Amino acid sequence: MENRSFDHMLGWMKPNLGLPFDGLTGEECNHRNVYDPASPTICVSPTAQYVDPDPDHSFEAIRFQVFASDNASSPPTMSGFVQDALTLSEETAAAVMQGFPPAKLPVYATLASEFAVFDRWFSSLPGPTQPNRLFVYSATSHGDTSHNKKHLIQGYPQRTIFDSIRDEGRDFAVYATSLPTTLFYRNLRKLKYVFKFHRFSTFAKHAARGDLKTLSVLEPRYFDLFGKEANDDHPSHDVANGQWVVKEVYEALRASPMWNQSLLIITYDEHGGFYDHVPTPNVGIPSPDGIVGPEPFFFNFDRLGVRVPTIMVSPWIKKGTVVSRPNGPTPTSEYEHSSIPATIKKIFNLSSDFLTQRDAWAGTFDNVYSELTSPRTDCPELLPVVPPLRVTELNENRRISEFQSELVQLAAALNGDHHMIDSGVIEGMSVKEADAYVNHAVARFFKASKEAIRKGADGNEIVDLTTNISSRSHNNFTAMSRVSFLGCHVETVKTDEPSRSTWQPAPARPPHQTHDRCDVLRALVVTVEGSLDPATLAEGSHNPSVAAAEVSCDPAITIEGSHAPTQVFPEVGGVAAADVGDVAGWTVDVSAAAEDGADAEGPEVPGEMLGGSFAAKAA
Incomplete structure (x- = not known):
C-alpha cells in the first residue's frame, strides 16, 4: 500500500481499542517554527478524513521532518513535520498531524485486534516510493534515493527474492490491476517470468482452487477512475477503497483451502509525509551494497525511514499479538522492508546467499506464527463493510501525481x-x-x-x-x-x-x-x-x-x-x-x-x- 505513516493509520487504535502497542496519547505536537520554542503548536488528533493534496515526502523533506534541521547526524526528534507541511498549506500542516479513529478503518481495526501488529516496522530508507519499494524484494535500491529515470528505462539490475525462489524450484505470482511495479526490476522483464503475472481478480480464483504459490504479490489499483476507483491509499485516494481491497483479499484467503498454510502481510512503502512519533533508527544500520546515493546528499543508507503500518494475518497468529523489536540477528536489527526477503529465505531454507548486507541484518518474523500448536478456528470469515470517506466528486481529468x-x-x-x-x-x-x-x-x-x-x-x-x-x-x-x-x-x-x-x-x-x-x-x-x-x-x-x-x-x-x-x-x-x-x-x-x-x-x-x-x- 502507499504513503501513510503508522500513527496516521493505526496510532489511535491504542487508546480506542486498548491494544498494547506504541501508539498515540494525544499529547504529541509539533511547533509551527522549530527554531522558536514559543511558536504555536499543532497536535495530533483522531480527525483524519479524505486527504488532498499529497504531503511532501522527498528525501530532503523527510530529513527535515525527522531532524527538524539540515543536520542528519543529530538525534531524530520527529518535530519537523508541521513546519515542512506549512510550505505547502495550512490545511496540509493540519492533515499530517491527524490520524484515523478505528471506526474509519474498520478492516484494520478488526485485523489488528484479531492478528498481529508490528509497531516498529520502518521504511528501508528516508525517501519516497520507488526506492523503498525496491527494498521489499531486493533489499536495496541500487543507490537511489529518488526516482531514477535511467534505471527505470534499463530496469534495476539487482538480484531479487523472486530469482532466489525460482532457483530453488519454487514459484511465485504477481497480481496487478494497473501495472506490476515489480517490472522496475530488469530480471522480472525476462521472458521466463512472463507467465508469473496475472490480473488482480485472478487471485481469488487461484485462492479458491488452492493454487497459491510460495510468494504472491498483490498490487492495488493506482489510478482513480469513475467505476474503478484507486485503492492503493496514496493521497488523494480514499483510504476506504484501500480497506475494501484488503477486505477482498482477506476474505478470498480465508475461504481458501490454503488458509491454514498462509501468512498475509499488509504494509506500506513509506510514510507519505504524515507524522509519526517514533524516532527513526540511525545507529548500526548497514549499507546494502556499499553504493552511495547521488549528490548533493551522498546518502550512505545508514539510517531507516519513518515507521509505517504493518499487519500480519494467519490462523497461526495469536489474537491481539503486538510485535516490537526483533530478536537479532544483530543487536541493532530492526524490522524493515528487507525483513520480507530475509524471512522468506529463512522459512523456506533457500540455499542462495542473502541479497545484500541489509537483508542479512534485518529482523525476521518467523516467530510471529510459531507460538501456536494448531491453527485457530475462530478467525472471522468476513470483515466489516466500509463507507466512503471522500465527499467531493472524483476527478479523473486531474493531472497525474x-x-x-x-x-x-x-x-x-x-x-x-x-x-x-x-x-x-x-x-x-x-x-x-x-x-x-x-x-x-x-x-x-x-x-x-x-x-x-x-x-x-x-x-x-x-x-x-x-x-x-x-x-x-x-x-x-x-x-x-x-x-x-x-x-x-x-x-x-x-x-x-x-x-x-x-x-x-x-x-x-x-x-x-x-x-x-x-x-x-x-x-x-x-x-x-x-x-x-x-x-x-x-x-x-x-x-x-x-x-x-x-x-x-x-x-x-x-x-x-x-x-x-x-x-x-x-x-x-x-x-x-x-x-x-x-x-x-x-x-x-x-x-x-x-x-x-x-x-x-x-x-x-x-x-x-x-x-x-x-x-x-x-x-
Whole structure:
C-alpha cells in the first residue's frame, strides 16, 4: 500500500481499542517554527478524513521532518513535520498531524485486534516510493534515493527474492490491476517470468482452487477512475477503497483451502509525509551494497525511514499479538522492508546467499506464527463493510501525481516509448489518459513477450519494443497494431460518408497546461499490421476501406507495414476503439480481443486492449 505513516493509520487504535502497542496519547505536537520554542503548536488528533493534496515526502523533506534541521547526524526528534507541511498549506500542516479513529478503518481495526501488529516496522530508507519499494524484494535500491529515470528505462539490475525462489524450484505470482511495479526490476522483464503475472481478480480464483504459490504479490489499483476507483491509499485516494481491497483479499484467503498454510502481510512503502512519533533508527544500520546515493546528499543508507503500518494475518497468529523489536540477528536489527526477503529465505531454507548486507541484518518474523500448536478456528470469515470517506466528486481529468507519472514512465519504457519519458508529455497527462496509456502499453509488452516465447526465444531475453522512427521493425516479436502516442487531444465525429470518420482536435487546452503534447506527434510513426500496402493518409485523403486521418498539429500520419482493410487503431488520442465506434458511428468488433484475453495472463485491462486486431464496419 502507499504513503501513510503508522500513527496516521493505526496510532489511535491504542487508546480506542486498548491494544498494547506504541501508539498515540494525544499529547504529541509539533511547533509551527522549530527554531522558536514559543511558536504555536499543532497536535495530533483522531480527525483524519479524505486527504488532498499529497504531503511532501522527498528525501530532503523527510530529513527535515525527522531532524527538524539540515543536520542528519543529530538525534531524530520527529518535530519537523508541521513546519515542512506549512510550505505547502495550512490545511496540509493540519492533515499530517491527524490520524484515523478505528471506526474509519474498520478492516484494520478488526485485523489488528484479531492478528498481529508490528509497531516498529520502518521504511528501508528516508525517501519516497520507488526506492523503498525496491527494498521489499531486493533489499536495496541500487543507490537511489529518488526516482531514477535511467534505471527505470534499463530496469534495476539487482538480484531479487523472486530469482532466489525460482532457483530453488519454487514459484511465485504477481497480481496487478494497473501495472506490476515489480517490472522496475530488469530480471522480472525476462521472458521466463512472463507467465508469473496475472490480473488482480485472478487471485481469488487461484485462492479458491488452492493454487497459491510460495510468494504472491498483490498490487492495488493506482489510478482513480469513475467505476474503478484507486485503492492503493496514496493521497488523494480514499483510504476506504484501500480497506475494501484488503477486505477482498482477506476474505478470498480465508475461504481458501490454503488458509491454514498462509501468512498475509499488509504494509506500506513509506510514510507519505504524515507524522509519526517514533524516532527513526540511525545507529548500526548497514549499507546494502556499499553504493552511495547521488549528490548533493551522498546518502550512505545508514539510517531507516519513518515507521509505517504493518499487519500480519494467519490462523497461526495469536489474537491481539503486538510485535516490537526483533530478536537479532544483530543487536541493532530492526524490522524493515528487507525483513520480507530475509524471512522468506529463512522459512523456506533457500540455499542462495542473502541479497545484500541489509537483508542479512534485518529482523525476521518467523516467530510471529510459531507460538501456536494448531491453527485457530475462530478467525472471522468476513470483515466489516466500509463507507466512503471522500465527499467531493472524483476527478479523473486531474493531472497525474508524481507517483503516477513514474508508473507511466515505466509503461513507456516497457512499450519502447523512451522519447516520452523526458518530453514533458507524461507529466501533462490526466489520470484518465495515463490509465489508458498504461493499460495499452503493458498489454502490448505482455503480448509481445508471449509471442516471443511461442517463437522460441530464450527465456533470459527481454522483448525490446523500442520505436525506431526511420526504420520500424516488423518481426514477430513486435507485430501488434498500435499508436505510439496517446496524449494528443482528439475527438471523433460522424461525417456524411458512412465509411469515413474524421479525427479532429479537441478545444484548446487550459492555460496552465503549457506543454503541447501534439509536438511529440511530429516525431512519431503509427504502425499497423495486415495486408494493405503502406500508405500515407494526408489531410483530406480518402480510402474506401480505411478512415481518413486529420490531425491539426501534423497533417499526415504515416502508416508503415501492412494493414487489413477492416482493422482500426486500438488507441487514438486516449480514446479506445470501442469509444471511437460509439462517437463516430462505427461498430467495433472486439471478439478476437476478447478471445485472446480470456486466458491471457497479465494485468487486468479492458478486453479491447488485449487483442491484436480490431474489426470495424460502418454502422
